[in-house]
Amino acid sequence: xxxANPLLSDMLALVQVLVVDDSRTLRRILIRELNKLGINKTLxxxxxxxxxxxxxxxxxxxxxxxxEMPELDGLEVLKAMSNMNERPPFPVIVVSGADQIEKxxxxxxxxxxxxxxxxxxxxxxxxxxxxxxxxxxxQDLETQQRQQLEAEKQRLEVAQMKTEQLLLNILPRSxxxxxxxxxxxxxxxxxxxxxxxxxxxxxxxxxxxISAADLVNLLNDLxxxxxxxAESLGLEKIKTxxxxxxxVGGLPIPRADHAEICADxxxxxxxxxxxxNQQRGKALDLRIGLNSxxxxxxxxxxxxxxxxxxxxxxxxxxxxxxxxPPGRVQASPTTVxxxxxxxxxxxxxxxxDCKGLGLIQTALVGNRKR
Numbered sequence: 001x002x003x004a005n006p007l008l009s010d011m012l013a014l015v016q017v018l019v020v021d022d023s024r025t026l027r028r029i030l031i032r033e034l035n036k037l038g039i040n041k042t043l044x045x046x047x048x049x050x051x052x053x054x055x056x057x058x059x060x061x062x063x064x065x066x067x068e069m070p071e072l073d074g075l076e077v078l079k080a081m082s083n084m085n086e087r088p089p090f091p092v093i094v095v096s097g098a099d100q101i102e103k104x105x106x107x108x109x110x111x112x113x114x115x116x117x118x119x120x121x122x123x124x125x126x127x128x129x130x131x132x133x134x135x136x137x138x139q140d141l142e143t144q145q146r147q148q149l150e151a152e153k154q155r156l157e158v159a160q161m162k163t164e165q166l167l168l169n170i171l172p173r174s175x176x177x178x179x180x181x182x183x184x185x186x187x188x189x190x191x192x193x194x195x196x197x198x199x200x201x202x203x204x205x206x207x208x209x210i211s212a213a214d215l216v217n218l219l220n221d222l223x224x225x226x227x228x229x230a231e232s233l234g235l236e237k238i239k240t241x242x243x244x245x246x247x248v249g250g251l252p253i254p255r256a257d258h259a260e261i262c263a264d265x266x267x268x269x270x271x272x273x274x275x276x277n278q279q280r281g282k283a284l285d286l287r288i289g290l291n292s293x294x295x296x297x298x299x300x301x302x303x304x305x306x307x308x309x310x311x312x313x314x315x316x317x318x319x320x321x322x323x324x325p326p327g328r329v330q331a332s333p334t335t336v337x338x339x340x341x342x343x344x345x346x347x348x349x350x351x352x353d354c355k356g357l358g359l360i361q362t363a364l365v366g367n368r369k370r
Contacts, residue, residue: 012038015133016059019044020051020077021066021095030064030095033122037129048072052080060090062132064116067096067103075103078110088112091132095120193250194262194292194335195309195317196235198226198269201285201326203243218280219243225272233261233268238309244321245269248309251297259292259338263365266290266329289320290365291332319354320362329365336363343368 017039021027024046031042043058045051049071051063067074074094081088091113096104104115113132116125200222207215223240230237230247234255238246247265250258266288273286293313299306316332324330330352336345344366351359 011133011137013040015039015061016041016043017062017064018042018051018054018058018060019064020046020048020069020074021064022046022069023066026066030120030125033125034129036122037126039129048074048077048080051077055081056084061136062090062129063088063092065092065094065107065112067094067100067107073103075106075110078107078112082110091136093128093132188252188298189294189296190251190254191294192254192256192258192292193248193295193313194259194290194338195295195314196245196247196249196262196266196288196290197317197321198245198266198286198288199321200243201287203284206282206284207243218282221280222273222276222284225276226269229268229272230265233265235261235265236307238307246309248295248297251295259290259335260342262290262335263329263331263339263343264368266365267367270327285326287321287324287326288329289317289322289324289331290329290335291317291320292335292338316354316357316360319357319360323352323354323362325364330362331365332360332362339365341369 017034019027019030019034019042021030027044027046031044034040034042043054043060045054047069051065052072054060055063065074065077072080074096078088078092081092088111092107092111094104094107094112094115095118096107096115097118108115113135114128116128210218219240223245226245226247227237233249235247235249236251238248240246247262248258249255249262249265255261269286269288273284276282277284291313293311293316295309295311295313297307297309320330320332330348331339331345339345346364346366348362348364351361354360
């Protein structure tokens with residue numbers, strides 16, 4: 001058998017065709033011609049209503065639709081199909097007599113792919129069928145490609161959302177936005193800020209007594225509590241180093257109450273630790289230090305970004321933490337000046353010797369004044 005199109009011929013064994021005609025003889029003739037072409041999956045309908053039942057319940061690749069039938073004629077079948085879909089989901093070839101040209105044109109306007117005049121010519125039938133199936137193949141291919149592109153677009157959008165969320169997890173939002181716009185060497189000088197350092201008392205001893213998995217689980221639980229509190233207060237968490245937790249108030253968006261929110265954060269961290277100890281059956285304690293002043297902040301790294309702080313303000317905050325009594329918040333003189341009138345402050349009786357900085361007169365921060 002000569003095949004008009006190699007691509008179509010490979011598909012013919014899978015093609016399913018519905019033949020709709022009120023004449024059983026004509027249906028048999030059409031099905032025989034389809035069989036000669038290699039199309040063996042055929043269905044029959046003796047009228048328009050039967051045809052619509054098949055259309056609604058069976059996947060089809062092509063319909064040969066007679067124009068003149070009882071119940072519903074070919075034009076009425078196409079109208080009903082157009083109500084179900086904007087256009088027929090498969091090619092429809094209308095089989096019509098020469099005196100039905102107006103109805104045939106109306107069928108084409110409703111989405112019929114082609115028409116076949118009666119009495120039909122087998123050669124013309126073959127050409128019409130192959131042409132219609134080839135168009136359907138191309139349309140299906142286009143639809144498949146469009147669906148693949150849409151799926152890929154959705155995957156990219158999800159990936160982009162995950163990337164943006166990851167950036168927001170490690171960078172302040174305003175910094176992440178600048179990085180997304182392609183900015184490099186993102187850095188800034190902030191004349192007013194407060195840096196918070198905390199350290200878990202007894203962490204080294206505890207870490208030697210439990211497994212690595214349990215240790216990470218405990219730290220994640222505690223630091224997650226701190227993260228939530230920092231977010232609610234408007235602080236930027238900078239990083240954790242082992243059991244140390246670092247945050248800053250007043251950047252990247254400046255705010256006048258940077259020292260106050262850091263003091264609120266510090267006192268709240270002891271509340272979080274108390275709840276943690278009760279739930280976990282632990283007896284951990286914290287040392288926390290605060291210092292206020294100018295800092296330089298920026299993004300470093302090429303494959304792994306990090307938003308970090310530099311300057312003497314950061315070093316002094318670290319010393320405030322390391323020399324703080326367990327269970328207390330120690331503040332430098334610059335922070336104390338910003339907290340006066342807002343928090344209870346207890347000056348330490350003697351200056352504190354801070355490594356690399358000398359003697360500093362510090363105060364311990366108590367409850368916020370009401």
